[in-house]
Amino acid sequence: xLRVDIEKQLGEFSLHASFASEGRAIGLFxxxxxxxxxxxxxxxxxxxxxxxxxxxxxETVDDSAAGIHVPTWRRRIGYVFQxxxxxxxxxxxxxxxxxxxxxxxxxxxxxxxxxxxxxDIGALxxxxxxxxxxxxxxxxxxxxxxxxxxxxxxxxEPLGALDEGRKLEILPYLVRLRDEANVPxxxxxxxxxxxxxxxxxxxxxxxxxxxxxxxxxVLT
Amino acid sequence: xxxxxxxxxxxxxxxxxVAIIATLVATPFGIAxxxxxxxxxxxxxxxLDAVVHLPLVLPPVVTGYLLLLTFGRRGLVGGFxxxxxxxxxxxxxxxxxxxCGVMAFPLLVxxxxxxxxxxxxxxxxxxxxxxxxxxxxxxxxTLPLALPGVLAGMVLGFAKAIGEFGATxxxxxxxxxxxxxxxxxxxxxxxxxxxxxxxxxxxxxxIVLALGALIAAEWFARRATARLHGx
Numbered sequence: 001x002l003r004v005d006i007e008k009q010l011g012e013f014s015l016h017a018s019f020a021s022e023g024r025a026i027g028l029f030x031x032x033x034x035x036x037x038x039x040x041x042x043x044x045x046x047x048x049x050x051x052x053x054x055x056x057x058x059e060t061v062d063d064s065a066a067g068i069h070v071p072t073w074r075r076r077i078g079y080v081f082q083x084x085x086x087x088x089x090x091x092x093x094x095x096x097x098x099x100x101x102x103x104x105x106x107x108x109x110x111x112x113x114x115x116x117x118x119x120d121i122g123a124l125x126x127x128x129x130x131x132x133x134x135x136x137x138x139x140x141x142x143x144x145x146x147x148x149x150x151x152x153x154x155x156x157e158p159l160g161a162l163d164e165g166r167k168l169e170i171l172p173y174l175v176r177l178r179d180e181a182n183v184p185x186x187x188x189x190x191x192x193x194x195x196x197x198x199x200x201x202x203x204x205x206x207x208x209x210x211x212x213x214x215x216x217x218v219l220t
Numbered sequence: 221x222x223x224x225x226x227x228x229x230x231x232x233x234x235x236x237x238v239a240i241i242a243t244l245v246a247t248p249f250g251i252a253x254x255x256x257x258x259x260x261x262x263x264x265x266x267x268l269d270a271v272v273h274l275p276l277v278l279p280p281v282v283t284g285y286l287l288l289l290t291f292g293r294r295g296l297v298g299g300f301x302x303x304x305x306x307x308x309x310x311x312x313x314x315x316x317x318x319x320c321g322v323m324a325f326p327l328l329v330x331x332x333x334x335x336x337x338x339x340x341x342x343x344x345x346x347x348x349x350x351x352x353x354x355x356x357x358x359x360x361x362t363l364p365l366a367l368p369g370v371l372a373g374m375v376l377g378f379a380k381a382i383g384e385f386g387a388t389x390x391x392x393x394x395x396x397x398x399x400x401x402x403x404x405x406x407x408x409x410x411x412x413x414x415x416x417x418x419x420x421x422x423x424x425x426x427i428v429l430a431l432g433a434l435i436a437a438e439w440f441a442r443r444a445t446a447r448l449h450g451x
Contacts, residue, residue, distance in 0.1 A: 044349055072348040073357075079349035085342055089364050089447055098360075099350035130449050148350045 001184050006042055006052035015208040025178050027199025028188040034205040036188045040154050044079050045072035057151045078145030078153040082160040084137040086129035092140050093125040099148020119143045119173055135166040139173060146181055153185040174198055192219045224421055230397055231405035232425060238313055238401055239381035242321035243374050246328055250373060254332035276326045280386025287319055287391045315392035316399045320381035328377030335369020335444055368444030372437045379433030383426060402426050
């Protein structure tokens with residue numbers, strides 16, 4: 001599903017990560033500054049590795065030796081950022097529809113309804129992002145990423161900006177997503193408890209290096 | 221306003237035509253340049269920035285003279301355009317529009333550039349992850365979010381263009397009905413005995429137009445802020 005073997009120098013910080021996973025929910029665990037976001041940005045194509053390869057679902061999207069670097073917009077990934085990043089000039093409905101329009105996909109009413117129901121955002125469709133709570137924003141961002149029909153969903157600390165109460169509000173949606181949406185995901189977090197609930201496999205990142213890889217047990 | 225004479229109306233309508241054409245033609249260039257200055261780093265960027273601002277600080281008569289040298293009938297560009305495309309600038313209203321456009325350009329670009337700089341680039345990244353090619357990101361995210369700034373730049377540019385005097389009169393002279401804008405009409409009137417009343421009326425017209433434009437620009441700027449906050 002996902003194969004990563006990259007090197008990247010970012011100022012003083014060097015990132016050297018290698019793992020391959022067929023898991024449905026890969027948890028990327030590490031303290032802040034371990035290189036988690038840089039790694040996810042490389043999978044997304046927002047950052048180009050100095051050396052190495054990235055393979056998503058059998059397609060090589062990065063290969064420094066062969067000079068391959070597929071641009072972000074052609075990678076068919078979904079990315080949920082910590083800070084939602086909804087488009088402020090569009091309504092929730094238009095935000096949800098954005099990926100489908102950009103990828104020129106035909107409207108898919110049943111999938112739309114399924115995801116809107118799954119995330120419980122039906123009542124928000126006519127609103128602007130400025131009028132949403134943090135938790136609502138994050139649910140809409142999830143829906144927006146899913147509705148672009150990605151082959152891989154990247155979630156970079158999607159609960160990081162929320163308080164404890166809100167986290168507990170969103171977590172069940174993420175679990176349902178993992179079990180029902182049928183999109184493999186990479187879930188980044190520095191919270192072991194979160195990952196125990198969500199991830200099926202863990203990549204442990206410490207100061208730019210993968211120190212362990214395996215089942216949820218490595219979190220102990 | 222009903223006691224404006226036909227000659228005064230001619231000057232006002234000509235000014236409006238010149239300023240509107242100048243603004244509309246300058247806008248796409250202004251947006252492209254604003255984006256370039258806000259989003260790209262390249263060799264010679266500060267030089268380009270300085271050249272764009274030059275009409276703001278040069279004596280207008282110098283800008284007008286340079287336009288005459290370049291776009292006049294015997295000018296390098298003017299000669300080519302006249303011979304091959306049939307576009308003539310010298311002593312025509314089109315020349316007035318060119319002069320006004322050049323003079324207004326720095327004022328037009330500035331709000332556009334600021335509004336593009338104020339856009340969170342992470343929103344553009346988000347658009348890319350959703351499958352939008354760079355040009356689609358520009359038209360669906362960058363430009364709509366910058367729109368109030370773009371309109372504010374257009375309004376400011378328009379206000380500057382409608383009042384332009386020095387470069388215009390140097391480049392295309394002061395021909396009633398062809399190149400005599402409000403400003404050059406006022407200039408002629410105050411040199412004519414008994415011209416005071418007519419000059420006064422045109423002065424009031426220019427104050428009203430300028431004030432209206434400034435208020436509109438301010439309103440657009442406030443809209444821009446609201447838009448970026450998603451309200």
